[in-house]
Amino acid sequence: xxxxxxxxxxxxxxxxxxxxxxxxxxxxxxxxxxxxxxxxxxxxxxxxxxxxxxxxx
Amino acid sequence: xxxxxxxxxxxxxxxxxxxxxxxxxxxxxxxxxxxxxxxxxxxxxxxxxxxxxxxxxxxxxxxxxxxxxxxxxxxxxxxxxxxxxxxxxxxxxxxxxxxxxxxxxxxxxxxxxxxxxxxxxxxxxxxxxxxxxxxxxxxxxxxxxxxxxxxxxxxxxxxxxxxxxxxxxxxxxxxxxxxxxxxxxxxxxxxxxxxxxxxxxxxxxxxxxxxxxxxxxxxxxxxxxxxxxxxxxxxxxxxxxxxxxxxxxxxxxxxxxxxxxxxxxxxxxxxxxxxxxxxxxxxxxxxxxxxxxxxxxxxxxxxxxxxxxxxxxxx
Numbered sequence: 001x002x003x004x005x006x007x008x009x010x011x012x013x014x015x016x017x018x019x020x021x022x023x024x025x026x027x028x029x030x031x032x033x034x035x036x037x038x039x040x041x042x043x044x045x046x047x048x049x050x051x052x053x054x055x056x057x
Numbered sequence: 058x059x060x061x062x063x064x065x066x067x068x069x070x071x072x073x074x075x076x077x078x079x080x081x082x083x084x085x086x087x088x089x090x091x092x093x094x095x096x097x098x099x100x101x102x103x104x105x106x107x108x109x110x111x112x113x114x115x116x117x118x119x120x121x122x123x124x125x126x127x128x129x130x131x132x133x134x135x136x137x138x139x140x141x142x143x144x145x146x147x148x149x150x151x152x153x154x155x156x157x158x159x160x161x162x163x164x165x166x167x168x169x170x171x172x173x174x175x176x177x178x179x180x181x182x183x184x185x186x187x188x189x190x191x192x193x194x195x196x197x198x199x200x201x202x203x204x205x206x207x208x209x210x211x212x213x214x215x216x217x218x219x220x221x222x223x224x225x226x227x228x229x230x231x232x233x234x235x236x237x238x239x240x241x242x243x244x245x246x247x248x249x250x251x252x253x254x255x256x257x258x259x260x261x262x263x264x265x266x267x268x269x270x271x272x273x274x275x276x277x278x279x280x281x282x283x284x285x286x287x288x289x290x291x292x293x294x295x296x297x298x299x300x301x302x303x304x305x306x307x308x309x310x311x312x313x314x315x316x317x318x319x320x321x322x323x324x325x326x327x328x329x330x331x332x333x334x335x336x337x338x339x340x341x342x343x344x345x346x347x348x349x350x351x352x353x354x355x356x357x358x359x360x361x362x363x364x365x366x367x368x369x370x371x372x
Binding site: 012014017018021022024025027028039040042043046047 | 080081112181
């Protein structure tokens with residue numbers, strides 16, 4: 001069955017190519033965001049090192 | 058002077074143009090990946106030569122931030138220079154002049170990455186390195202691209218400082234400061250830039266003339282450019298010896314740098330002997346290629362030399 005072309009909020013009907021490229025951009029943004037989360041997580045762990053165990057409760 | 062219509066990127070676009078056909082590869086191309094690879098390599102050399110150490114993960118993040126910062130300045134350059142890029146055969150297929158990425162998208166992409174890379178470098182290492190990275194981006198995007206490039210044939214001489222700063226940023230990421238050693242690396246890249254880009258300007262002078270960019274061959278003539286290339290090549294070869302002279306590289310590096318420097322001087326001499334109206338400018342093309350190889354090999358030699366010293370292979 002043929003996929004119905006996506007329609008933007010402005011009523012513009014996207015071509016298959018536009019939909020495909022938009023999807024690839026969205027995936028790229030998701031990967032970059034996931035990479036940023038990983039970077040901040042790793043930086044935090046490396047900078048804290050063993051000091052996290054010295055925290056007083 | 059040519060100016061860029063900044064407003065075109067901000068105004069409402071017709072519905073047919075508002076739907077972007079840009080692929081992730083187009084945004085990656087905005088970062089000038091080939092320049093970015095040289096930046097990563099020279100920054101890595103600055104980090105390796107720096108005294109003390111850096112956690113490998115933090116070092117990797119620092120290199121990534123420096124690379125993205127350099128890429129961001131490339132995106133800002135492509136945003137501002139879209140009008141002249143469209144008139145040059147070498148650059149007309151770049152994402153903005155080719156119409157794959159809107160000017161405003163390139164601008165916001167560059168600004169977001171500039172801010173993000175500076176913050177990440179500051180958090181991961183220190184704010185001296187982050188400040189230097191921000192200054193590098195500012196120097197390339199504003200001082201070189203917006204101010205010098207269209208105004209003076211000394212554009213790439215002064216603007217070359219931006220490309221020369223990455224090893225200083227890398228050194229600062231490890232030490233939190235600046236010393237004479239990274240400034241020597243800065244000097245090598247700074248003196249490398251004019252002969253490299255003037256060689257390109259010699260065989261692309263029609264392109265630059267069409268775009269109205271006052272490169273040296275178009276303003277001072279081919280003969281004067283060839284002389285300047287020779288002078289800077291000799292200075293470059295001498296600066297390549299400084300790491301050994303100043304004691305932070307071994308004599309083996311010095312021998313290698315002397316051989317490479319001699320090669321660059323000989324290539325520059327071929328350029329000097331080339332006829333001014335040579336249609337192919339083969340010697341200039343050769344120098345353009347060999348200068349890239351020179352810079353890569355000089356920094357590779359420095360890396361190998363320091364690695365050999367640290368494992369005790371050489372004193």
